[in-house]
Amino acid sequence: MGKKTNIIRRVIQVLIALTTCIAILAITSVPLPFLPSYLSSRATGAMPELKVDIAKVSLKFGTTGIIMLQLEDIHTSYAQEHNAYIDRILIKPVWINMLRPGKVHSLVIEASLPNLSQELNLIKTAKNTQNTQALPNYKELHEIITKMYAQNYDAMRRLVFKIPVVSLQLPGETGHSQVIELRGITARLGKSKQQLEVIVGGKVRFHNRDSRLKASIKDEDGGFIVDAKMHNIPLQWLNTWITDLDTNLQIQLNAVSKVSDLNTWPDVQFILHTGSGSIGSNQALYERIDVTSIYAQGIVSRGLSQIQVPHINARIHGLSFAGNLEFNQDKVVFNTTSNExxxxxxxxxxxxxxxxxxxxxxxxxxxxxxxxxxxxxxxxxxxxxxxxxxxxxxxxxxxxxxxxxxxxxxxxxxxxxxxxxxxxxxxxxxxxxxxxxxxxxxxxxxxxxxxxxxxxxxxxxxxxxxxxxxxxxxxxxxxxxxxxxxxxxxxxxxxxxxxxxxxxxxxxxxxxxxxxxxxxxxxxxxxxxxxxxNIIVRDVLGKFNVSAAQLMATFANNKLKVTGLASTESGISGNLEYNGDFKDNKGSQNLRLSMTDNIEEFDAGLGWNTSAFVKGKATATADLDLNSLEQFMPVKLIINLQNSTIDLPIIGLHKSKGESGEIMLSFPNYQFDSPSIGDYKITMNQLDSVGQITFDENQGIRSIDNAKVSLFNSNFTTKMLNDGGIKVYLSGESFDISHIDLSKIDNDSALFSKDITLESKLQRLLMHDNVALKNPVLRLSCSVGTCTDLLLQGQFNDGKTLEIKSDKRNVSVYTNNAGLTLKALGISQNVSDGTLWITAKRYSNRSDAPLKGNLKIQDYYMRKTPILAKLLTIPSITTSAFVGVNDLLENKGLRFKSLNCGLDYKQSILQIEDCVIEGPVISMTGDGEIDMLSRQVKIKGVVVPENIINSLVQAIPMLGPPLSGGENSGIIASSYTIRGKLDEEFSLEVNPLSVLTPGFLRKIIGH
Structure with a gap:
């Protein structure tokens, strides 16, 4: 019995020692708190010292990658009367080369028991610890232990072995040690006699928090299987660098390792999973993370130099992940994939x-x-x-x-x-x-x-x-x-x-x-x-519908540029270029529009009425300063009229295509929905003008003010007001009307879309052939293209006067210098002196009604005119008249006592009726018409020397049959017919054998 008891005790001693070693190895083979610090330290070559005290357990990590393990003074006690004490188990030194896993230098295990007389030497130790030497045959050791277990199972199966405290001293990051305690460790045999099994339980305490430990050692397939389970491990255990986490997360750990060779560090397989909880923020995390579960399955291999976790499944913050993790000597690598x-x-x-x-x-x-x-x-x-x-x-x-x-x-x-x-x-x-x-x-x-x-x-x-x-x-x-x-x-x-x-x-x-x-x-x-x-923008500026086939826009460095071809719904089209600089609130914006189109299209788009006197194409370039759009918008508009023609009879202006012409408008405070005042400048052939212009809310011209005009020989200032009708005021040095064609004004009813009135206060009114009226009074009123009301009064340089009056029904002209008046009006340069009267009346109040009246001139002279010169070449005239008549035509002129004509004017045709000219040399009659537009003339009449008429009157004391108009009675004279153009080439037909009829004599004598 005593021998058997000794054997049992020896087996117990060996199992306790092996269990303790394997348990420590199993615990330290999983990712416990020291692991990242240890691995990083190994990578730098400075391994920390780790001490484990059971009642003396020392585990040291050397600087060369060698682990030295020493256990001593392990005390155990077991149930009731069965007491056994291990005074001393010494394992020294176990050197395991971590750099070359599987190599062990030497191992010495000594055990001494108080109730045994002999020393148990289970393993003989090599004398030289520096020599690499394999441990004793593991197979023999395995057979001994399993055999002893089977033989003594019945006696030992009720025994419980206890270790009160095991302390593992860990180095802290600040140099202070941290301690993990294994408390209340128990060990007992398993339930099967045929299979060696030792069951170990207890608690692990770290940072005053306990985790349950349960482990077993089984004999299986020629080796010992170590299976350790830990429950409720606080997350802070995982690493010293997250110990400040505010977390309630608990970890469950199951580690399994098989020891089958004393020359090789055993691999440890483990499973880690958690329940639900949360992780608070710290220096590594921004905010609290909610964890539903984490499940990881891995293996610790190559000593402690490598940990592989090929399977990780987690649900963190409501997100599902799958992944893997790997520790090695240099780094930790984690890969994950979201599952949803x-x-x-x-x-x-x-x-x-x-x-x-x-x-x-x-x-x-x-x-x-x-x-x-x-x-x-x-x-x-x-x-x-x-x-x-x-x-x-x-x-x-x-x-x-x-x-x-x-x-x-x-x-x-x-x-x-x-x-x-x-x-x-x-x-x-x-x-x-x-x-x-x-x-x-x-x-x-x-x-x-x-x-x-x-x-x-x-x-x-x-x-x-x-x-x-x-x-x-x-x-x-x-x-x-x-x-x-x-x-x-x-x-x-x-x-x-x-x-x-x-x-x-x-x-x-x-x-x-x-x-x-x-x-x-x-x-x-x-x-x-x-x-x-294909851009369409409606109601731009409240008025225009704008379209563009294509626009290009670039924006860079806070600068915007837009270019392209745009057009309005009314037909105005042109190139636009917008430039905006938005570097700050003081940036600039500018829009340039360049349009080339027919004048009619401009009129339709802008609401103007210039196409009545401007024809062809114009190019308008508008620069709009958009910086102060909320208050006003500076605008500059330049209209190039080089490719257009201008015919403005009211001022006598005509510009041909190809001649330069430009209108510039500048509005510093332009507003689209209210009146705007700006400056204008007009430059073209014979016309230069600058002044102020005002547009109304519909962009129509409301007024022109302070306009300085240089027109032909004129220099004056004008003011125009468009208020229901157009009112024009002229003032200044002079106004030249010599280029005005009144016939065109009256003929073109489309010239004005509104009524127009004109008043003047001028120093001089310049007329044809440098004739001027001093301090003239000029008032003109036109309605829809027809000018009906006119007053012109003034004084020539010689003190003689001129007055022209016209209203809707009556026209009258009076001057006591007929020659200057006809010259000033551009009718004739060959008349001098004389007094002239014209009285005429319209048939109705209609502006286009025919005008009928009389013309009378007294005591005037005519110099040699083409018509008169040809008439005086008639042989009957030159032989009957006194010698020297041609000399009179070359000097002051041929004197006439009177001219009386009936006038009938209708649609630019002036009919001359019963016209009688009486003079001391010749007298003549005339009837015909003059086209005031084409200036074509067709007149026929009779001309007779005045001396024949005088002698005839003196010879006949009483007018008798010769003047009665009897048939075939009369005096020999000449008839004429004139066809042609005024002041130009014409034809003269003369019949020198004509009979001077009594009717002709009656006309002359009657006047």
């Missing part, structure tokens, strides 16, 4: 603490929605450069890729967001690249790619490059919204620009955006190249 879609902003909850705060704030504020799918992430922690805050992670240390759908991003406040975005995102520690972006801004399609650089830097730059394609209305609204947010815009400006928001057409824009996420509004830089097609 999740909200984009949820990624921030689990992203490491390497993001700069401004990046995180921008993402939280501007990423409004989005679903992440197919997310993959790789996290690598270099142990040699380990930093708790992730602050110095390189691009190789972290990477992620995923797809995003239904994203909503607003890159700066107040701007329309990108909606429904789909994209592929690739991330590393400091940068992001977003490709294959497809989304919408308003209703326009957006495609492009984006990059974000330097997550952890003070400046994190976002760059976007893409194409916006869709309705022009969306692009314009986007541009206007950006404009409104960047500048202080008044309600008036918004009202003026409002029609642009309703623009029709399409637009395609290439966009480049850059901004600093820390200061997005201040750092925003946008470059845009746009092509706008």
């Amino acid at each position: 879609p999740f909200a984009a902003l949820s990624a921030l909850h689990i992203w490491p603490h390497n993001l700069a705060i401004h990046v995180r704030q921008w993402v939280q504020h501007n990423v409004l929605a989005g679903i992440i799918e197919q997310a993959e992430m790789r996290l690598q922690i270099p142990l040699i450069q380990y930093q708790p805050q992730f602050a110095k992670m390189t691009d190789k240390d972290i990477s992620a890729s995923f797809s995003v759908r239904d994203g909503v991003v607003q890159y700066i406040d107040h701007m329309p967001p990108i909606n429904g975005a789909n994209a592929v995102v690739k991330l590393d520690a400091n940068n992001a690249k977003v490709s294959a972006i497809h989304g919408k801004v308003l209703d326009a399609s957006l495609q492009g790619e984006c990059s974000i650089s330097d997550f952890s830097a003070p400046k994190t730059i976002l760059k976007f490059t893409g194409v916006l394609d869709g309705a022009a209305q969306d692009s314009i609204n986007l541009a206007l919204t950006h404009f409104y947010t960047q500048h202080d815009i008044s309600a008036k400006t918004i009202e003026v620009l409002q029609p642009l928001r309703r623009a029709q057409g399409t637009a395609q824009s290439n966009i480049d955006v850059s901004l600093d996420l820390g200061e997005p509004d201040e750092s925003l830089e946008i470059k845009v190249k746009s092509k706008l097609n």
Whole structure:
């Protein structure tokens, strides 16, 4: 019995020692708290010292990768009367080369028991510990232990072995040790006699928190299987760098290892899982993370130099992940894949603490929605450069890729967001690249790619490059919204620009955006190249409908330029060029319009009526300063008239095509919906004028004021008021009317669209052939193209006067210098002296009614005129008249006592009726017509020397039969017919054998 008891005790001693060793090895083979610090220290070559006290357990890590293990003074006690004490078990030294796993230098195990007389030497020890020598044959040792277990099972199966306390002393990060205690460790045999099994239980205490430990050692397949389970492990145990976590998360750990060779460090397989809980924020995490579960399955191999976790499944913050993890001597690598879609902003909850705060704030504020799918992430922690805050992670240390759908991003406040975005995102520690972006801004399609650089830097730059394609209305609204947010815009400006928001057409824009996420509004830089097609904008400036087949727009460096061909609905078309500089609120905006079109189209578009006297094409260039649109808009308009003709009879102006001509309008305070005052300048052949012009709210001319005019020989100032009718006021030095063709004025009823009145206060009125009226009174009234009311009064240089009056029914002319009057009016230069009367009356009040009246001139002279000269060449005249008549024509002229004519004027044709000219040399009659437009003349009459008439009257005391008009009675004279053009070549037909009829004599004598 005593021998048997000794054997039992020896087996117990061996099992206790083996159990303790294997349990310690199993515990230290899983990722316990010292592991990351230990591995990182090994990578740097400075391994910390680890002490384990049972009642003396020492576990030391040398500087050369050698583990030295020494156990001594282990005390156990077991149930009731069965007491056995192990005074001393000494295992010294166990040297295991971690750099070359599986090699052991030497092992000595000694055990001494108080009730045994001999020393148990289970293993003989090599004398030289420096020699590499295999441990004793493991197979023999296994057979001994299993045999002893079977033989003594019945006696030992009720025994319970206890270890009160095992302390593991760990080095702290600040140099202070941290202690893990194994408390109340118990060991007992299993239930099967045929299979060796030792069951171990107890508690593990760390930071005053307990975790339950349950382990077993089984004999299986020629080796010992160590299976250890730990429950309710606090998360703080995992690593010393997260011990400040505020967490209630508990971990369950199951580790299994098979010891089958004393020369090889055993691999440890483990399973780790948690229940639900949360992890609070710390220096590595921004905010609390909710954990539903974590499940990990892995293996510890190659000593403690490598840990592989090929299967990890977790549900963290509502997100499901699957992945794997690997520890080795240099780094920790973690790979994971999301199992289901999740909200984009949820990624921030689990992203490491390497993001700069401004990046995180921008993402939280501007990423409004989005679903992440197919997310993959790789996290690598270099142990040699380990930093708790992730602050110095390189691009190789972290990477992620995923797809995003239904994203909503607003890159700066107040701007329309990108909606429904789909994209592929690739991330590393400091940068992001977003490709294959497809989304919408308003209703326009957006495609492009984006990059974000330097997550952890003070400046994190976002760059976007893409194409916006869709309705022009969306692009314009986007541009206007950006404009409104960047500048202080008044309600008036918004009202003026409002029609642009309703623009029709399409637009395609290439966009480049850059901004600093820390200061997005201040750092925003946008470059845009746009092509706008088939644009229609209605009610521009409240008046115009504008269309454009194609416009090109570029925006860069806060400068916008728009070019293209545009037209109004009324037909005005031309090139436009808009330039805007938005560098600050004091920037500039300018719109230039260059239009070439027929004058009629300009009139139709602007509401003017210039086409009555301007024909052909004109080129108008308008410069609009849009800086103060809410108050007024400086406008400069230049109209080039080189390719047009101008015929303005009222001032006698005519310009041919090809001759230069330009009108310039400048409005410093132009307002489209209220009267605007500006300056104008007209430069063309024979006309220069500058002054002020006012437009009404409909852009029609309201008035012209302070207008200085140089026209032919005229220099005067005019004022025109368009107030229901047009009122013109002339004043100044002189006004030249010698170029005015009154016949054209009266004939062109389309010349004026409104009634016009003219008044003057001039020093001189210049007329034909340098004839001037001093201090003239001139008043003129025209209605719809017909001038009916006229008053002209003035004094010639010789003191003689002229007065012309006209109203709707009556016309009268009086002058006591007929020669100067006819010369001044451009009728004849060959008359001098004389008094002239014209009286005429219209048939009705209608402006186009025929005019009928009389012309009378007394005591005047006529110099040699082409018609008179030819008449005096008639032989009957030259032989009958006195000698020297031609000399009279060459000097002062041929004197006439009177001229009396009946006049009938209708539709520019002047009928001459019963015209009698009586003089001391010749007398004549005339009837016919003059076309005042073509100046064509057709007159016929009789001419007779005055001496024949005088002698005839003296010879006949009483008029008798010769003057009675009897048939075939009369005196020989000459008849004539004149055809041709006034003051030009004409034909003269003469009949020298004509009979001077009594009727002719009666006309002359009667006058």
